[in-house]
Amino acid sequence: MDVENKQVKSYKKIVVLGGDGFCGWPTSLYLSNLGHDVVIIDNLSRRNIDNELEAESLTPIQPMGIRLTAWEEVSEKKIGFYNIDIAVEYDELLQIINKEQPNVIVHFAEQRSAPYSMKSPKHKRYTVNNNLNATHNVLCAIVDSGFDIHLVHLGTMGVYGYGTAGMKIPEGYLDIEVQTETGERVEQQILYPTNPGSIYHMTKSQDQLLFHYYNKNDNVRITDLHQGIVWGTNTRETKLDERLINRFDYDGDYGTVLNRFLMQASIGYPITVHGTGGQTRAFIHIQDTVRCIQLAIENPPHREEKVMIFNQMTETHQINDLARLVSEITGGEVAYVSNPRKEAAENDLHVENNLFLSKGLEPVTLDEGLFQEVTDVAKKYKHRADESKIPAKSTWTKEQQPGIPRGLTNK
Numbered sequence: 481m482d483v484e485n486k487q488v489k490s491y492k493k494i495v496v497l498g499g500d501g502f503c504g505w506p507t508s509l510y511l512s513n514l515g516h517d518v519v520i521i522d523n524l525s526r527r528n529i530d531n532e533l534e535a536e537s538l539t540p541i542q543p544m545g546i547r548l549t550a551w552e553e554v555s556e557k558k559i560g561f562y563n564i565d566i567a568v569e570y571d572e573l574l575q576i577i578n579k580e581q582p583n584v585i586v587h588f589a590e591q592r593s594a595p596y597s598m599k600s601p602k603h604k605r606y607t608v609n610n611n612l613n614a615t616h617n618v619l620c621a622i623v624d625s626g627f628d629i630h631l632v633h634l635g636t637m638g639v640y641g642y643g644t645a646g647m648k649i650p651e652g653y654l655d656i657e658v659q660t661e662t663g664e665r666v667e668q669q670i671l672y673p674t675n676p677g678s679i680y681h682m683t684k685s686q687d688q689l690l691f692h693y694y695n696k697n698d699n700v701r702i703t704d705l706h707q708g709i710v711w712g713t714n715t716r717e718t719k720l721d722e723r724l725i726n727r728f729d730y731d732g733d734y735g736t737v738l739n740r741f742l743m744q745a746s747i748g749y750p751i752t753v754h755g756t757g758g759q760t761r762a763f764i765h766i767q768d769t770v771r772c773i774q775l776a777i778e779n780p781p782h783r784e785e786k787v788m789i790f791n792q793m794t795e796t797h798q799i800n801d802l803a804r805l806v807s808e809i810t811g812g813e814v815a816y817v818s819n820p821r822k823e824a825a826e827n828d829l830h831v832e833n834n835l836f837l838s839k840g841l842e843p844v845t846l847d848e849g850l851f852q853e854v855t856d857v858a859k860k861y862k863h864r865a866d867e868s869k870i871p872a873k874s875t876w877t878k879e880q881q882p883g884i885p886r887g888l889t890n891k
Contacts, residue, residue, distance in 0.1 A: 492777065493517045495580060497566060497618065498588030499559075500544055501526050502727040503634060503710060503769055507586065509717035509724065510770040511777075512557050519560035519580055521573070522589070525610075526727075529596070535731040535869040538743065538861045539713065542723045550723035567613035574621045577629070584777050585622070587633040589614045590683065594638070595820070595874035596733045597680035604679045611683035612690075619694040630701045630780040631691075632773060637708045637762045637793060639685045641675025642827040649831045652704065652789025677823055678876070691787045699783040703776045707769065708762030708793030711738035712850060713857050715767055726766070728857060730865065732872035738763065738802055739854060740870070745812030746858035747865055754872065755819030757800030758826030762793035765844040775839045791833045794843035809851055822876035 499508040499520030512518040524544065530536050542550070544561060552558050560580075564572045566589055577585075590611040591597065597607040615633070622629045640649050654672045657665050671692065674685035687704070694700045718726045729735045730743045741751050764772075772792045781788040803814050819825075837843075844850070 491515045491517065492583040493519070493580060494584045494586060494777070495519045495521060495577070495582040496586045496588065497521050497614070498590070499561075500524055500547075501588055501592070502729065503766070504586075504588040505547070506715040506718050506726050506766060507588070507770045507773050508559060509551060509555075510715060511586075511774065512551070512559050513555060513717050514774065519562070519576075519582070521562045521564060521566060521576065523563060523565040525565070525591075529591075529734075533731060533733060533869070535729075535733070535866065536864065538728040538730050538858060538864055539725045540861070540864070541725070541727060546723055550721045551717075554720045554724070555717075566617055567610045570617045570621065573617055574624055577621050577625045577627070581627060582629055584630045584632060584780075585618060586773060586777075587615065587618055587631060589618075590634075591680065593734050594678035594680040595872060597683075598678055598876055599733070599874045607679050608683055611680075612686055615687050615690055619690055619700060622700055623694065623698045628701070628783065630703070630777070632703045632776045633687065633691070633705065634773075634792075635684045635687060635704050635706045636681060637706050637791065637831070638677060638681040639674045639688065639706060640672060641677060642759065642761075642823065642829055647830070649791070649829075651791050651832050651835050652706070652787070677821065688787075695787045701781050701783055701785075703781065703788045703790065705772060705776060705790050705792040707772075708764045708791075708796075709736050709738070710764055710766050710769055711736060711854070712766040712844075713739070713854055715770055728861070730858075731869040733874055735870075737761070737799060738806075741803060741806040741812075742810070742851060742854045743858040743865070744870065745806055745810035746855045747862045747867075748812075749867060749870060750815035751803050751806055751812045752871070753799055753803045753814060753816050754821065755816075755823075756825045757803060757816065758798060759823065760796055760798045760827050760829040762791075762796050762829060762831055763846075764793050765850065768792075768794055768841065768844050771841060772836055775836060775841060779839055788835075790835045791831050792836065793831055793833055794841075795845050796829045796831060797846070805846070806851070809848060810855065817871075818880070820872045820875045820880055822880075 496508045498504040500522040591607045676682040691702045
């Protein structure tokens with residue numbers, strides 16, 4: 481198969497941490513297809529969480545060995561794989577880095593669900609232990625190895641919270657002016673203040689401090705990508721063979737909102753809007769996720785530069801508007817249910833994303849054809865759906881009740 485017609489500045493050895501996941505797998509294939517030498521490190525924890533929740537991906541995910549063999553067959557390119565837990569097995573991680581000597585490490589290896597992180601004290605502690613140890617072990621191993629490795633990390637727009645104070649959220653940094661005791665005014669640049677809304681988002685906020693320290697102390701080159709909510713399922717590469725198909729999470733813990741809406745409508749289940757539906761969120765299609773990773777890799781910061789932060793999103797929408805749009809396209813009915821999250825009933829969200837646009841990103845925006853693509857995937861595999869797993873049952877406080885639809889409304 482020919483490499484996609486894109487300019488690649490230089491081929492690199494790239495280690496993808498968490499390369500078996502919803503974003504990691506299509507990214508690994510995309511980078512391999514561009515000609516990079518890709519190695520995946522993953523402990524397959526997301527598959528184990530499927531077993532715990534008894535909620536499989538709507539699409540049938542093949543074992544890792546079959547996935548890798550299928551990619552080699554259709555692309556004539558090989559992706560390496562190591563099954564280790566980077567949050568625990570530091571020595572093994574360092575050995576792999578010393579052996580592979582990557583130019584770039586792409587870090588997806590964190591528990592990525594806010595609802596899952598809020599299920600119980602056990603899940604809160606797991607998310608903190610896994611995410612913070614994984615990030616710190618990677619940073620420590622990069623320094624320990626002595627190699628000049630560019631770390632590209634997938635973060636979240638959720639570190640900012642969802643209030644904008646009447647301004648566009650900048651890309652990571654905020655210019656401020658402080659007044660000294662002598663009355664002198666001094667300009668400074670600080671990390672934009674975080675306001676995490678869950679334990680998961682809190683770990684991504686803590687990641688920023690770890691990045692800031694290792695960049696300042698050890699000159700580690702780091703790009704932190706604050707990503708919006710991902711929608712869509714497949715990319716050009718994952719559609720090449722049924723064995724390469726990407727995850728489609730629809731359950732209340734891992735399913736992302738737009739994919740959930742499209743899946744619910746396709747099986748005749750109410751399109752469940754939490755609370756008023758007045759929440760505004762940032763979105764990005766999975767095709768743009770992999771493209772943004774490429775652009776980040778091709779535009780690394782210099783060693784003496786601060787952490788580079790991109791807002792990895794293409795558009796913002798109110799949840800109500802998305803539900804209405806899906807309803808109009810699919811004929812599905814909308815149901816308003818209690819909101820399991822502790823958050824404002826409504827919010828505005830205005831976000832800067834000029835850096836990726838300046839690097840050449842041509843955003844994929846909400847498109848009826850892409851909606852239909854997701855709906856077609858959902859219809860094809862709807863026999864695999866377990867409707868009991870659709871409601872969001874993880875709540876932010878003990879007093880809340882899970883958001884289970886008890887009838888349709890036309891609010």
